[in-house]
Amino acid sequence: MTMTQAPALVVDNAQKSFVMHLQGGVTLPVVRGVSFQVQPGECVVLSGPSGAGKSSILKMIFGNYRCDSGAIRIAHEGDTLDIATAQPRQILAARRGSIGYVSQFLRAVPRVAALDVVAEPLIVQGTAREAASEQAGVLLRRLNIPERLWTLPPATFSGGEQQRVNIARGFISHTPILLLDEPTASLDAKNRAVVVELIGQTKAQGAAIIAIVHDDEIREIIADRIVDVTSFAAAA
Numbered sequence: 001m002t003m004t005q006a007p008a009l010v011v012d013n014a015q016k017s018f019v020m021h022l023q024g025g026v027t028l029p030v031v032r033g034v035s036f037q038v039q040p041g042e043c044v045v046l047s048g049p050s051g052a053g054k055s056s057i058l059k060m061i062f063g064n065y066r067c068d069s070g071a072i073r074i075a076h077e078g079d080t081l082d083i084a085t086a087q088p089r090q091i092l093a094a095r096r097g098s099i100g101y102v103s104q105f106l107r108a109v110p111r112v113a114a115l116d117v118v119a120e121p122l123i124v125q126g127t128a129r130e131a132a133s134e135q136a137g138v139l140l141r142r143l144n145i146p147e148r149l150w151t152l153p154p155a156t157f158s159g160g161e162q163q164r165v166n167i168a169r170g171f172i173s174h175t176p177i178l179l180l181d182e183p184t185a186s187l188d189a190k191n192r193a194v195v196v197e198l199i200g201q202t203k204a205q206g207a208a209i210i211a212i213v214h215d216d217e218i219r220e221i222i223a224d225r226i227v228d229v230t231s232f233a234a235a236a
């Protein structure tokens with residue numbers, strides 16, 4: 001008998017357009033008919049040309065962009081939550097425990113030390129500050145952020161350093177779904193290898209990963225499956 005596992009994420013006929021209020025309310029369709037599933041422990045890479053809608057689809061899954069129609073179902077607290085119709089407070093709860101997102105750029109909060117930026121998602125989940133800081137240190141060390149930087153706010157860090165802080169923050173809380181928007185874009189070979197290793201471990205722990213990766217070599221290594229979003233592009 002084969003066990004069929006419940007998918008970690010189901011995107012079902014999701015559609016998104018932008019209403020351009022500054023251009024007399026013109027409607028710009030971006031994606032439509034977006035449908036795919038991701039299993040626990042699977043890494044799906046979204047592919048397609050620039051502007052096809054890859055980042056928009058990640059933002060729809062994270063609840064940053066509201067879908068016009070369709071459903072985005074995730075497992076959350078033993079139940080199913082449809083992000084497309086969820087209330088803002090339900091989306092915030094899902095982000096605490098069920099869904100993580102490494103955006104392309106770190107939104108650095110002024111005056112917050114790098115170590116605290118990384119530890120925060122764990123503290124929000126209820127881990128004691130000291131234990132959370134310790135785990136944050138482990139990740140920062142692994143990602144080759146020199147210890148002298150840990151107490152400084154990342155606002156003045158280099159692009160690659162900020163991205164590594166962002167990655168550490170995304171991986172620390174072990175959410176069952178993790179969204180990655182170009183996590184290796186501004187990293188050197190050594191740190192790219194660390195991120196590939198983190199992705200492998202996270203998958204092995206059963207997380208579902210949805211990633212955008214332009215680097216062919218990295219995509220080859222991490223992708224279990226590639227979903228080409230070209231057919232979802234509303235302009236197609």
Ligand SMILES: Nc1ncnc2c1ncn2[C@@H]1O[C@H](COP(=O)(O)OP(=O)(O)OP(=O)(O)O)[C@@H](O)[C@H]1O
Pocket residue numbers: 018028030048049050051052053054055056057
């Ligand atoms: N907030 C927004 N308002 C208006 N248009 C937007 C908005 N966000 C995205 N778009 C448009 O939606 C389309 C898809 O953008 P998106 O960033 O999702 O593409 P992408 O496939 O991730 O591209 P790239 O590979 O270049 O990052 C683009 O034409 C973009 O201009």
